[in-house]
Amino acid sequence: MEGGYCNGIQCGTAASGETYRGIDRKQAGKNWKGWALIDAWKKKKGNVPYNYFFSVKDGKVGPEINALADEFWAGWWNQYGIGKLQNQHLAAMFYGWSAQGQNRAMADINAIAKQFGAKQFSSTTITDNVAAAINANLASAYSLLRNRLLKFYKDRGLTSISKNRVEVFPVSISNKKTVTLQKALGPLGWVAAAFGLSNL
Numbered sequence: 001m002e003g004g005y006c007n008g009i010q011c012g013t014a015a016s017g018e019t020y021r022g023i024d025r026k027q028a029g030k031n032w033k034g035w036a037l038i039d040a041w042k043k044k045k046g047n048v049p050y051n052y053f054f055s056v057k058d059g060k061v062g063p064e065i066n067a068l069a070d071e072f073w074a075g076w077w078n079q080y081g082i083g084k085l086q087n088q089h090l091a092a093m094f095y096g097w098s099a100q101g102q103n104r105a106m107a108d109i110n111a112i113a114k115q116f117g118a119k120q121f122s123s124t125t126i127t128d129n130v131a132a133a134i135n136a137n138l139a140s141a142y143s144l145l146r147n148r149l150l151k152f153y154k155d156r157g158l159t160s161i162s163k164n165r166v167e168v169f170p171v172s173i174s175n176k177k178t179v180t181l182q183k184a185l186g187p188l189g190w191v192a193a194a195f196g197l198s199n200l
Helices: 034-045 061-079 088-100 102-115 128-135 138-155 159-165 189-196
Strands: none
Touching: 034 061, 061 088, 088 102, 088 138, 088 159, 102 128, 102 138, 128 138, 138 159
């Protein structure tokens, strides 16, 4: 998910502090276990280069850091009930959006579902009622969510981010349901969830 290491200011988002693969140290990822390993790496080798990806060349700590990152994002997929959305493009787009701002993403998906008759909402996970409303109107719900994201980035002059996070997805989808991973499990689970297990 996202890029390599960033000290916050390098990414233009000092409020997040350090980030690694999109896990921010000061916000949602403040309790991530990988930070202890990165801190130990820094004590031995100094500052982490911008956009650095830990790997086997760092010894066993590299794969350990990445396994923890995979588990973090798998947990994110499961926590928000994203597997309830029955189109992989929609699920993956919402997944990326939720990583940018959980409260905003949940408010958006709830507002869209409300237009299709949903009545039971949560600010922390996609309810069965919200999922049912979205899944009964996949094409329209997808377009509404995609347009919200495009407007958000355009209004802030973030067109380059929009290209990487929104425009990589199709302009529209049909109402055809595709296979969506119900639960992301363990290392690399989020990769499969976002990109691998569907009839696109």
